[in-house]
Amino acid sequence: DADVTQTPRNRITKTGKRIMLECSQTKGHDRMYWYRQDPGLGLRLIYYSFDVKDINKGEISDGYSVSRQAQAKFSLSLESAIPNQTALYFCATSDLRGGLETQYFGPGTRLLVL
């Protein structure tokens, strides 16, 4: 879905480095999410935001922070990257139009922490 974009698509970094993953959307949705995907563990929620002034921790927020710069932008930061943060990261957006929580995912960012 080209309406949700993520940059970078791939990133290699070293332990201790600070990195930022960015997500942008043109769908006009209020809700945005960051997930990480690991083999066998499915999609785990890191942080979510229901509007610009609302930030909430998800299941696995330790070691991560986020910033909702605008309705369309939601960034995920790893303050000091560690190897077990190596994963595939997805941003997603949704709204509750019709009362249904359909989420639209970005293409993913593959992160390798050495």
Added chain:
Amino acid sequence: GENVEQHPSTLSVQEGDSAVIKCTYSDSASNYFPWYKQELGKRPQLIIDIRSNVGEKKDQRIAVTLNKTAKHFSLHITETQPEDSAVYFCAASRYGGSQGNLIFGKGTKLSVKP
């Protein structure tokens, strides 16, 4: 909070056979149950969903059933084809309000052998 269990974690079927994936949920207030398909190297995408006021929903070769009393729901794929090979995720949520975020199962890797 909500917990979603998904089984099996892997499933292999012959082309033309049926495939069934089952999920259970813990929160009796959950009332929206979507299924996402993730093809290799791609993003998860919604394929079908069901609300709690409906017991079954069909869309061509796929169907979802819901048993609210037992708190479980299932995805049924008939006449499987190689392009059905993917990872499938179930999810549950209370739609609306501040608790609308989805809780995902850990995924089922479906392989359809020609």
